[in-house]
Amino acid sequence: MHKIVTIGVYGFDERGFFAALQRVGVDAFCDIRRRRGVRGRDYAFANRARLEARLAELGIRYFHRIELAPSNALRQMQYAIDAAAHVSKRQRQVLSPAFADGYRQEGLATFDSHQFAADLGPEARVVALFCVETEAAACHRSLVAERLAQELHLPVEHLLPTPAG
Secondary structure: OEEEEEEEEOOOOOOHHHHHHOOOOOOEEEEOOOOOOOOOHHHHOOOHHHHHHHHHHHHOOEEEEHOEEEEEEEEHHHHHHHOOOOOOOOOOOOOOOOHHHHHHHOOOOOOOOHHHHHHHHHOOOOOEHHHHHHHHHHHHHHHHHHHHHHHHHOOEEEOOOOOOO
């Protein structure tokens, strides 16, 4: 592996999402969502079947790594913290410290970065970690990327939608 990128779906349109992946040369796409669907027709392209089909057309290998998805209990805890702060999931800018600590203990306690890389194969050069939130800091993918960067000494780039203009 040469590089890790992270990407969420919120804020992207279909063309911009796939163009961002192609622009940075993603060749392995790791979906780390528990449920592989997104509500709303604007994001239908990120639902499992359509996403996998489009990635295959682009020559990007798709991997679902459900073991990296946060537990329902952790997700519910973050939702409660968001609700108390009057912030929606789509507006969240950063994960709560409680969620981040919990995810590191639950989701990353047994995570092996070297095995993860081996599972993707030697042809994986630019690996995308995918979930839904716009901001990587608002999503568990940032924690996975942080671990991979530390243990595999890889650069990380967080892909963001380009503002319409």
